[in-house]
Amino acid sequence: MLADAAGFADARTVPLVIEQLEVGLLQNFCEVIGCPETGDAALVDPAFEVDRLLRVARERGWTVSTILLTHTHDDHVAGLDEAAAATGAVVRCHPVEVAVVEPLAPRVRAVTDGERVRVGAFSVEAMFTPGHVPGCVCWYLPDNPAVITGDVLFVGGCGGVGYVGSDPAAMVDSLQRRLGGLPEHTRVYPGHDYGKTPTSTIGWELAHNPAMLADTVERFCDYKNVPVPMPTR
Numbered sequence: 001m002l003a004d005a006a007g008f009a010d011a012r013t014v015p016l017v018i019e020q021l022e023v024g025l026l027q028n029f030c031e032v033i034g035c036p037e038t039g040d041a042a043l044v045d046p047a048f049e050v051d052r053l054l055r056v057a058r059e060r061g062w063t064v065s066t067i068l069l070t071h072t073h074d075d076h077v078a079g080l081d082e083a084a085a086a087t088g089a090v091v092r093c094h095p096v097e098v099a100v101v102e103p104l105a106p107r108v109r110a111v112t113d114g115e116r117v118r119v120g121a122f123s124v125e126a127m128f129t130p131g132h133v134p135g136c137v138c139w140y141l142p143d144n145p146a147v148i149t150g151d152v153l154f155v156g157g158c159g160g161v162g163y164v165g166s167d168p169a170a171m172v173d174s175l176q177r178r179l180g181g182l183p184e185h186t187r188v189y190p191g192h193d194y195g196k197t198p199t200s201t202i203g204w205e206l207a208h209n210p211a212m213l214a215d216t217v218e219r220f221c222d223y224k225n226v227p228v229p230m231p232t233r
Contacts, residue, residue: 035120
């Protein structure tokens with residue numbers, strides 16, 4: 001499945017193009033982001049069918065220089081070693097994920113919260129969004145606008161909070177404050193094809209997604225059927 005993020009950053013400039021592909025057997029979405037002005041490109045979460053991702057970039061005339069990771073669960077990095085070897089790209093990830101990534105790729109650089117990573121003439125902003133796991137990063141494209149959410153936000157749902165390091169309270173903050181604070185017309189690109197549509201908008205999720213409607217930790221834990229975390233002293 002392919003989907004272009006269309007629109008204009010201003011009257012003169014076409015923003016980054018997003019090619020969304022469903023890959024593998026777990027309904028994963030991966031993205032190829034390309035700058036139409038320079039041909040520079042980035043991959044997001046190259047998990048499966050890396051040859052397809054690279055073929056899309058090649059057919060567009062793009063050169064992949066960056067790999068962006070939302071987190072390092074196996075179904076999001078299974079093809080990282082192949083992608084890194086084929087492209088020589090720099091892998092950008094959350095600082096707590098660096099130790100996991102370094103055995104898979106020779107060029108790894110941690111990002112900071114709010115850091116803007118250049119993709120050609122534009123930039124993609126790292127948004128730290130813990131909760132699913134501590135090292136989750138959503139990638140915000142302000143000129144489109146669009147956000148690639150990995151396993152933090154799905155169309156009509158959200159990622160699990162039963163993993164090692166999961167934190168329901170942090171997840172509520174990530175959903176309500178970080179993602180919910182983006183412009184409502186921001187296009188959402190989730191990490192899995194679990195919804196009725198492959199993408200949506202922040203406004204749609206705020207109005208319809210039970211994970212976003214559960215706006216307190218208690219309501220969110222009830223929605224996810226997990227215990228409410230004990231307050232820290």
